[in-house]
Amino acid sequence: MRIKNILQYLEATAARLPDKTAFSDGNGGEALSFSALLSATRRIGSSLLSRGGQGARIAVFMDRHPSTIAAMLGVIAAGGCYVVLDASMPEARIIDIVARAGVSLVICDAKNAARAQGLSLPVVDIETLRAAEIDETALALVRTRQIDTDPIYMVFTSGSTGRPKGVVACHRSVIDYAEALLPALGVSQASVFGCQSPLYFDAPLKEILSTLVAGATTYLIPRTAFAFPMQLLTYLREQQINTVCWVVSAFLQISALGALEKYPPTTLKTVVFGSEVFPRSHYDRWRAALPDAVFYQLYGPTEATGMSCVWRADRALEPDEKIPIGAPLDNTDVLLLSEGGTRILPRDGESSEAGEIYLRGSCVTLGYDHAQEETAAAFVQNPLNDAYPETVYRTGDMAQYNGHGELIFLGRRDAQIKIQGHRVEPGEIEAAAMRCDTIAQACCVYVAEVRALVLFYAGSEAADTLRAALGEVLAPYMMPRSIIQKQSLPKTANGKMNRRELLAEAVALLLKKEPI
Amino acid sequence: MEIVINLLKRLHPEIDAANAYGLVDDGILTSLDVVTLIMELNEAFEISIPVEEILPTNFNSAEAIFALVERMQDC
Numbered sequence: 001m002r003i004k005n006i007l008q009y010l011e012a013t014a015a016r017l018p019d020k021t022a023f024s025d026g027n028g029g030e031a032l033s034f035s036a037l038l039s040a041t042r043r044i045g046s047s048l049l050s051r052g053g054q055g056a057r058i059a060v061f062m063d064r065h066p067s068t069i070a071a072m073l074g075v076i077a078a079g080g081c082y083v084v085l086d087a088s089m090p091e092a093r094i095i096d097i098v099a100r101a102g103v104s105l106v107i108c109d110a111k112n113a114a115r116a117q118g119l120s121l122p123v124v125d126i127e128t129l130r131a132a133e134i135d136e137t138a139l140a141l142v143r144t145r146q147i148d149t150d151p152i153y154m155v156f157t158s159g160s161t162g163r164p165k166g167v168v169a170c171h172r173s174v175i176d177y178a179e180a181l182l183p184a185l186g187v188s189q190a191s192v193f194g195c196q197s198p199l200y201f202d203a204p205l206k207e208i209l210s211t212l213v214a215g216a217t218t219y220l221i222p223r224t225a226f227a228f229p230m231q232l233l234t235y236l237r238e239q240q241i242n243t244v245c246w247v248v249s250a251f252l253q254i255s256a257l258g259a260l261e262k263y264p265p266t267t268l269k270t271v272v273f274g275s276e277v278f279p280r281s282h283y284d285r286w287r288a289a290l291p292d293a294v295f296y297q298l299y300g301p302t303e304a305t306g307m308s309c310v311w312r313a314d315r316a317l318e319p320d321e322k323i324p325i326g327a328p329l330d331n332t333d334v335l336l337l338s339e340g341g342t343r344i345l346p347r348d349g350e351s352s353e354a355g356e357i358y359l360r361g362s363c364v365t366l367g368y369d370h371a372q373e374e375t376a377a378a379f380v381q382n383p384l385n386d387a388y389p390e391t392v393y394r395t396g397d398m399a400q401y402n403g404h405g406e407l408i409f410l411g412r413r414d415a416q417i418k419i420q421g422h423r424v425e426p427g428e429i430e431a432a433a434m435r436c437d438t439i440a441q442a443c444c445v446y447v448a449e450v451r452a453l454v455l456f457y458a459g460s461e462a463a464d465t466l467r468a469a470l471g472e473v474l475a476p477y478m479m480p481r482s483i484i485q486k487q488s489l490p491k492t493a494n495g496k497m498n499r500r501e502l503l504a505e506a507v508a509l510l511l512k513k514e515p516i
Numbered sequence: 517m518e519i520v521i522n523l524l525k526r527l528h529p530e531i532d533a534a535n536a537y538g539l540v541d542d543g544i545l546t547s548l549d550v551v552t553l554i555m556e557l558n559e560a561f562e563i564s565i566p567v568e569e570i571l572p573t574n575f576n577s578a579e580a581i582f583a584l585v586e587r588m589q590d591c
Contacts, residue, residue, distance in 0.1 A: 227547035
């Protein structure tokens, strides 16, 4: 069967496994079987079509539940493009995202109705959509006219200019991702996922696609469980979760607080991590605690649809060896390019030189929404191809091959950092601070040892007032741990902000044993 | 108690740490905050909070956290 729309996967699986649970909150919360999910998707899609949803950008402003996933799929059924909003996002950020994405309709649940109403856009309640009649003719017409390069979602990532950038992805990239990822991780109908990621990301595609395509089951783990290891471990055991794809900080929460060896989560058979560096000591403890589980590291930017590289941990690492990101997924090509633009190849038995990762393939998304300049800077002509137009994604990530021919992630070319799996551009935080009229200079640095941001600024605004102002525009994970006011910020000899000196000051500040 | 309130203030200067009773329920403390808090409590009070005590009810307010500390000191 030719696949040009990701809903075809859901239709095939619902025919095969109508009564199996697709998505569930667990603990007696909401659950949707495949047939219920398909029905909800088609009802929501039909109702959206009658509201002019085809080709529209539609926001999903709901808490994280199975019906939220039905809303996302319903937007696709209507031929629209979804943008997921989250209650944890500050008001100003939501308004900015909705305006930039050109959202014409907001789907909300009861809990987020008041905030959704405040956006001055048409709002429709999810229950109204789910109660609508299915319009077979209208849905079929969308399907006939749709092509696989039509956009289906937009994910916003941190932008260094101070505003989030919307990455637009189409059916073809997502289909390509599903076809490559599931075999790489050994996903099957027997897989039971415990999903950690928020839905406003591309990260949950791993669980969503595994469920739709392979007929796996996904439990949406409540967010608070990730702060309290005993809750999380109980949840994993009770739902018999056997597969997790989490950011590294979620694993660290369990091992750092002493729960791992005492209560090893032995139901886990497939352990997938990525988006941040897994400290080797903790990684080794996890391997030892779950000797029967298979471990994978994934790597990839949102701009190349979810994940692009995978390493299966099928050998022991040397004590000081970095965990590889491995090799590209099937039908994705990694171009590792030196500064001079030549392709770096693996060397037998020894490490290669370092270069920047460029990604090539159907995984490359359509670009940044309404941002030609930023798109042109990152979605570039393949430097190795002067014969015809070929867009590749320039990641800004530096890597090298190890002696096994596996890719090793080395760090960023620019200042971008990762906090709890979220990409953060310090420039976005600095730009937010500079929006206060009384602030002349701002510099944000990241102290890796304690995974915290420190913001230095020069200006008359009090630190607490600035914190309150930042809280109104920045996502919670972007908030600096400390905000330090100074007379002026240090400059380097050539007049640039002296980030190194400020970083040293931040390290001293956060790692020093201060009197409480 | 003063120490607990100061630790909370340092993590969240925007809240009234002494009178906040939904630190977990209202989503104020993130998972990262909880780890940071536990490390700092362990050090400041020379205690070792076992994972079995790292529960939402023990972290919802400064009072609850201090009660936990006191129980740990009696161990």
